[in-house]
Amino acid sequence: MIVEQYFEDYVIGDGRETFGRTITETDFIVHAGHSGDFFPHHMDKEWCATQEIGQRIAHGTLIFSVGIGLTASTINPHAMSYGYDRMRFIRPVHIGDTIRTKTRISEKRDHPKKAEFGFVHEAVEILNQRDEPVLVCDHLYLVRRKNPS
Template identity: 65%
Template sequence: MEKAIYYEDYELGSVRETMGRTITETDIVIHAGQVGDFFPHHMDAEWCKTTPFGQRIAHGTLTFSIAVGMTANLINPVAFSYGYDKIRFIKPVAIGDTIHVKVTLAEKRDHPKKTDMGFVIEKLEVFNQRDEIVLVTSHVMLCQKKNKKEQ
């Protein structure tokens, strides 16, 4: 069992970064089949040559999914994902681009109703191999507080 990291243990401003992950044509094809998005931006190489991007681009939701998976390297038995806020697709990600994620602990706040819980908000910034930001979002976690005896 993984070590519990309680609400009080999270430090504002702490940063962690992932390793890189190269986006492949297979990623795009599989994602298109999973979600049913076969728009030519992702699937039609010849049509894409006529666009400002000049090549096929990954679905924003694919980039988001892979980035989130890259950050899921810690199992915390006293916290769980509450969701993601303000997802923005800043730049396109193409086949062959390598992304990595910087996670910064941006905010902590008490739960308005559950006194034994608090929200921990991580800022996720996804970068390509040129260190350009391609996606940003906020990950909201609901985390258990230490009980009074442990503080």
């Protein structure tokens, strides 16, 4: 879906929430293959059983990519991702956990050099099935102004 939203249209406090997605063993395997991260915490069920956590832990980058991917439901031709800041892995995610993503516009600010753009910050919280945060970060957007000054 295309949603045309200029810098002026964003409202601090506005948010959205995605549907959930269950993380599977296949997700672990495919992500390990893509990333090259075959660390035993993610891949070795028997070894993990001997550790305090007791089971495999999802790659943080897997949870980030799936959680952010869940938010990719609209295209705004006036905005582009400028990156992510302050990412933290709060809790482990295991095979069979279901995650969903909540976002909230937390800040707007002028671009220091280009009057036709502004920055919009979106606070991102990825939650598990128990409503516990598992990952948080800030998503920065570069957004065109409707009326540059």
